[in-house]
Amino acid sequence: MQESSAQQAHVHAPPQGFWRKHVFSLDHKVIGKQYYALALVAVFTGMVLSWLMRIHMVWPTARIPGLELLSKNGAPAGVMTPEYYLSLLTMHGTLMVFFVLTNAPFAAFGNYFLPIQIGAEDMAFPRFNMVSFWTTFLAWVVLMLAFVIPDGPPIAGWTEYAPLSAVGKDAGPGMQWGASLWGISIAIFCIASLLGALNFIATTLDLRAKGMTLMRMPLCTWAWFITSCIALLAFAVLLPACILLILDRHAGTSFYIPGGLVASDRLQPHSGGSPLLWQHLFWFFGHPEVYIAILPSMGIVSHILINSMRKPLLSAKVVIYSMTSIGFLSYMVWGHHMFVSGMNPLSSLTFSFPTLTITIPATILTLIWLGSLYGARIQLTSASLFAIGFISMFVSGGISGFFLAQPSLDIYLHGTYFVVGHFHMVMGVASLFGVFAGTYFWFPKMTGRYMNETIGKLHFWITFIGTYLIFMPMHYLGLIGNVRRYQSFVNDFMAPYLWLHKDMTIAALITGAAQFLFLFNVIYSRFKGAPAPENPWNCTSLEWSIPSPPPWNNFGDRHPIVYHDPYQYGVSGSKGDFVMQDSPEQIVGSGD
Amino acid sequence: MASTVASTVQSAAGFGSKKEAVPVSFVGSSADRASRSGIWVGIFAITMSFAAFTSALFVRQGTPDWTHILMPSVLYLNTFFLLASSVTLEISRRSLSAATIIESHSARRAKLWLLATFALGVAFCVGQYMAWQQLRAAGLYLATNPNSSFFYVLTFVHVLHVLVGVAAIVYLLGRLMASHSTFRRSLFENTAVYWHFIGVLWVYLFMLCLVKL
Numbered sequence: 001m002q003e004s005s006a007q008q009a010h011v012h013a014p015p016q017g018f019w020r021k022h023v024f025s026l027d028h029k030v031i032g033k034q035y036y037a038l039a040l041v042a043v044f045t046g047m048v049l050s051w052l053m054r055i056h057m058v059w060p061t062a063r064i065p066g067l068e069l070l071s072k073n074g075a076p077a078g079v080m081t082p083e084y085y086l087s088l089l090t091m092h093g094t095l096m097v098f099f100v101l102t103n104a105p106f107a108a109f110g111n112y113f114l115p116i117q118i119g120a121e122d123m124a125f126p127r128f129n130m131v132s133f134w135t136t137f138l139a140w141v142v143l144m145l146a147f148v149i150p151d152g153p154p155i156a157g158w159t160e161y162a163p164l165s166a167v168g169k170d171a172g173p174g175m176q177w178g179a180s181l182w183g184i185s186i187a188i189f190c191i192a193s194l195l196g197a198l199n200f201i202a203t204t205l206d207l208r209a210k211g212m213t214l215m216r217m218p219l220c221t222w223a224w225f226i227t228s229c230i231a232l233l234a235f236a237v238l239l240p241a242c243i244l245l246i247l248d249r250h251a252g253t254s255f256y257i258p259g260g261l262v263a264s265d266r267l268q269p270h271s272g273g274s275p276l277l278w279q280h281l282f283w284f285f286g287h288p289e290v291y292i293a294i295l296p297s298m299g300i301v302s303h304i305l306i307n308s309m310r311k312p313l314l315s316a317k318v319v320i321y322s323m324t325s326i327g328f329l330s331y332m333v334w335g336h337h338m339f340v341s342g343m344n345p346l347s348s349l350t351f352s353f354p355t356l357t358i359t360i361p362a363t364i365l366t367l368i369w370l371g372s373l374y375g376a377r378i379q380l381t382s383a384s385l386f387a388i389g390f391i392s393m394f395v396s397g398g399i400s401g402f403f404l405a406q407p408s409l410d411i412y413l414h415g416t417y418f419v420v421g422h423f424h425m426v427m428g429v430a431s432l433f434g435v436f437a438g439t440y441f442w443f444p445k446m447t448g449r450y451m452n453e454t455i456g457k458l459h460f461w462i463t464f465i466g467t468y469l470i471f472m473p474m475h476y477l478g479l480i481g482n483v484r485r486y487q488s489f490v491n492d493f494m495a496p497y498l499w500l501h502k503d504m505t506i507a508a509l510i511t512g513a514a515q516f517l518f519l520f521n522v523i524y525s526r527f528k529g530a531p532a533p534e535n536p537w538n539c540t541s542l543e544w545s546i547p548s549p550p551p552w553n554n555f556g557d558r559h560p561i562v563y564h565d566p567y568q569y570g571v572s573g574s575k576g577d578f579v580m581q582d583s584p585e586q587i588v589g590s591g592d
Numbered sequence: 593m594a595s596t597v598a599s600t601v602q603s604a605a606g607f608g609s610k611k612e613a614v615p616v617s618f619v620g621s622s623a624d625r626a627s628r629s630g631i632w633v634g635i636f637a638i639t640m641s642f643a644a645f646t647s648a649l650f651v652r653q654g655t656p657d658w659t660h661i662l663m664p665s666v667l668y669l670n671t672f673f674l675l676a677s678s679v680t681l682e683i684s685r686r687s688l689s690a691a692t693i694i695e696s697h698s699a700r701r702a703k704l705w706l707l708a709t710f711a712l713g714v715a716f717c718v719g720q721y722m723a724w725q726q727l728r729a730a731g732l733y734l735a736t737n738p739n740s741s742f743f744y745v746l747t748f749v750h751v752l753h754v755l756v757g758v759a760a761i762v763y764l765l766g767r768l769m770a771s772h773s774t775f776r777r778s779l780f781e782n783t784a785v786y787w788h789f790i791g792v793l794w795v796y797l798f799m800l801c802l803v804k805l
Contacts, residue, residue: 124626198633206626232633236640240749244648247745252735255648259657272657272738277648284644 012126014552024134026126027552031133032112033446035103038133038140042099043432044519047512049092053487054505056080058498060488073173074152083173085487086155090174091146093158094182096428097289098189099140104435105296106231107136107196110224113442114200116543117221119209119560119582121553124202128195135192143185146178154179157485159286162256162278166248167270170263183246190239193231200228209542209582211562215317216581218541218566219306222320223299226327227292233331234288241281248273279341283334290427291330294394295323297434298365301387304441305369307539308384309376310577312567314368322361322368329358339410348407355405359398366395382456386437389464390430396468397425400475415485418478421471429467436463436518443522444536448548449529455521459514466511470504477501540568540580624778631782635789638753642793645746646800652738653804659737660804664726670719671798674754677712678791680705681761685784688777703768706761709787713758720751739801746797750790757787 015021025031055062060080067075074084111129115122123129146153154174156165160182169176204225208217217225244255252269256278259271298319306313313319335343335351369391378384400422403409413419436459443451478484482494489498535544542560543550560582571587573579579587652658684705687698724744727733732740760783767779 124623124630194637198630198637201633202626202630205629206622232637233640236637237644240641240644240648243745243749247734247741253741254735254738255652255741272652272655274651274655277651280651281644281648 012122024130026122026130028111028115028123028126028129029446029550029552031129032108032110034133035108035111035136038137039100039104039108039435040519040522042095042103042140044515046092046095046100047515049088049095051509051512052080053085053088053092054501054508056085057488058490058502058505060490070147071152073150080487082487083155084152086157086485087153087174087178089485090155090157090160090182091143091153094143094186097158097293098186099136099143101293101428101431102193102231102289103136105300105431105438106224106227106292107132107193109220109300109435109438109442110200110227110296111196112446113543114221114224115203115207116546116550116554117218117541118204118207118212119542119555119562120203120207121555123199124207125199129199132192132196132199135188135195139185139189139192142181142188146174146181149177149181151175151177154182156182159282160245160278161282162245162248162275163258163261163268163270163273164263166245166256166273166278167261167263167268168249170266170268172264180246180249183242183249187239187242187246190235190242193235194239197228197231197235200224201232204228209560209562212581215320216562216565218299219302219313219316219319220296220299223295223297223302223323226323227295230288230295230327230330231292234285234292237281238285241278241285244281245278276338276341276343279338280334283337284331286337287334288327288330290423291326293427293431294434295327297390297431297437298323300434300438300441301390302369303541304383304387304437305372305378306567306569307441307537308379308381308387309372309569310379311372311376311570313372316565316567318364319368322364325361326358329354329361333358336405336410339407340414345407352405352407356402359402359405362394362398366391366398381440382451382453382460383437383441385457385460385464386433386440389460390433390437392464393425393430393433393467396472397422397427397430401426413478415483416478417474417482417484420484421474421478424474425467425471429471433463436460439518439522441537442543443525443529444532445543445548445550447526447529448532449525450532450536451521451525451529455517459517459521462514462517463511466507466514469507470511473500473504535580538576538578540564540578541566542581545580545582624776627778627782628785631785635786638789638793641749642746642797645742645749649742649746649800652742655738657738658804659739661727661732661737661739661743663743663798663802664723666719666722666726667798670716670723671794673712673716673719674791674794677709677716678788680712681709681784681787684709685780688780699768703765706765706768710758710761710765713754713761713787717751717754717758720747723747743801746801750794750797753790753793757783757790760786 012026015025015027020026022030025034052064052067055064063078064075064080065078067078067080071084071087074081074087111123152174154160154165155172156175156179160179164171164175165179167175168179171179204217204221244253247253248255248257248270254270254273256275257268257270257273258275261268261270302313302319332354333351335347336355339348373388400418404413404419404422440451440456443449477494477497477500480494480497482489482497489495489501532548534546534548537544542562545560546555562581563584564579564581564587566581568579568581568587570577571579573583573585573587579585684702687702687705724747727740727743734741734744764780764783
């Protein structure tokens, strides 16, 4: 019996026709761009939702023109109801966590660059890859349907805590069909992410070019690989959790709903379920999800910093070990989201310890970045600025994690803006800074054109300063006792601090507006940007050894052979101060 | 760093350890190895999902309204079907390994045993359906009590996985029947790994439903 000869030459034929080229493409690069486009749509949607929430929070009676078109019941005459605020909160969180922070740094950039960086022609399973994207797209459509149904989006928050998320319409507006759409959307998203993660793992393990040992993989490839291992475990748990939630809602089961629960003055016909069970299953996914969002950005930022400093990091190996241990520890800490759930105090301690332990590899990473930056003559491009900005966000947002990791402090802080400030900086904005850095860095490879550096730097400074203005005060407000998830503070004890909230709202509006600069830059540069050569940043990894944009089969008929570690900077090579991974030049004395 | 570049071309074979030297294109072994990795990674994910179901089951078993139900007797027969199907698939796989050309005697043997595997797989699914019917006849529906809820959920999700395996076997049968076409043996190997896994998974789930911890 013979191997299929059709498979011998290429993994798939050159794409023919509009649909195969641009829509149902098997090409990992097109799929990567599709993920990126979906994330872009989701991030701007999520951002506009946050604007609406912040405006309502400080001017609760303000009429927002056109809002009544979004929801007649939720915003009669353009004035948001308190319940609709919660609907927007839920949709903001869900869009950002799933469709932006999972899609952009991991699925989008990983799809585009992981196969090229290891010298492969495509992902291991291109058809699965296409199915992953379109399944993700379906999940997004199902979620967005919640905006158009009369019921509106659910009000349970992105964590969709049981039992109220499980009982149906008695739990409030949006909880009849909106919450069902949420559950179905996330279940579909889980399937898509599992297929994606499987593809990433098999590709990394088995399709590496000759000479591309695991330790020769660039740091971002390592980050995507570790992330896919985390995603595989995390989404495999969230999927059953969502199935049980949907059954509780529609099949009358009682997995999460306890007996004797009264909602909207009605005794719910369920008994014996455990609301805590949902929290355990959800956070077993939810905490690793934080690392699914941040690890790819760590990899991207390391890759870009090394290139901008023109010298290797203090230790690339330690970066890999640290990222791996973060991935490993991420599975032991989910209970730190549940300190106020009434857990046994001993359990709280048990979860507190590994949470504090995670700060060790995180600190090592930070020290390696900072130590490597010390004395380096860094080229300040938009990409490297965002990379440095990432470190800043990671440190500023991460430090508050030390406080939250301790049950005695968390019990006070958990329900406050302290937590909102913490996770927006360390998980949200830090991860997005990685995405911005990656975009400015890889845009010339993806399109053959540079992005505009002046607009890029303006975008960086407004975003960087704006982020601090929005999220830093949240920490202080939290310490004062500012409760989160409330729709307004005009009439309570927080009224004296309303000016701070108003300032944050203005900062949010300006920072958000600056993101349109980025959007303009992407679209303008795609068509009118200055043409870029094949390797504009003098970078060493394999993606810079092929034309920009890369052909459908990446390396053409060439089979790259890898001779060096990924970061041979500061050496004297034939092309300058670097030697590319696939260059057969011998570097004497590098220990390579 | 005081490194200089010599013009000598370093041999790619000189990169040491046995783990490397993976060819770049999708010819032969790397595609096969990727699909082998893929199936194991998939199995890992499915195991994780059922681990989540299991932990939910343990939590629920600890609540006072748990009623332990008697398992339908047809499940013992179904267990036999599924385990026997693993044996027939293994016989088929080994016959095929011995076969050099598709028209040989051993290849015909492989086809027959694969057909038997298919029949046993379908028999298992029908048997599971009968088990659900038996429970319904006894007045035990999905929402009747927590044990019946878990029983229906676990068996239904497991049958979905069996059906994926059955589809793979149908595909393999089709490839074997069309003797002129090419055949990727790795596909057969991977289907076998998956099929044995869902057999083991069933034994585990059955024990889980039988025993109250």
